[in-house]
Amino acid sequence: xxxxxxxxxxxxxxxxxxxxxxxxxxxxxxxxxxxxxxxxxxxxxxxxxxxxxxxxxxxxxxxxxxxxxxxxxxxx
Ligand SMILES: [Zn+2]
Numbered sequence: 001x002x003x004x005x006x007x008x009x010x011x012x013x014x015x016x017x018x019x020x021x022x023x024x025x026x027x028x029x030x031x032x033x034x035x036x037x038x039x040x041x042x043x044x045x046x047x048x049x050x051x052x053x054x055x056x057x058x059x060x061x062x063x064x065x066x067x068x069x070x071x072x073x074x075x076x
Pocket of ligand 1: 003035
């Protein structure tokens with residue numbers, strides 16, 4: 001799996017919305033790729049901040065923005 005594929009699925013991964021197979025692929029990539037690991041902890045931090053202030057799930061618009069941000073940061 002490539003970085004951009006991981007990043008494309010990262011929000012869903014953090015939401016627990018990926019199937020087992022995809023989850024394993026993403027986790028396998030994260031073990032090898034520090035760049036993507038950083039993105040995950042960054043996203044997790046943002047999601048946690050949001051969750052603390054609100055009982056609602058992340059709005060779709062915010063998810064899309066974060067996904068765009070991550071894609072921009074990917075140069076591989
Ligand atoms: Zn990567």
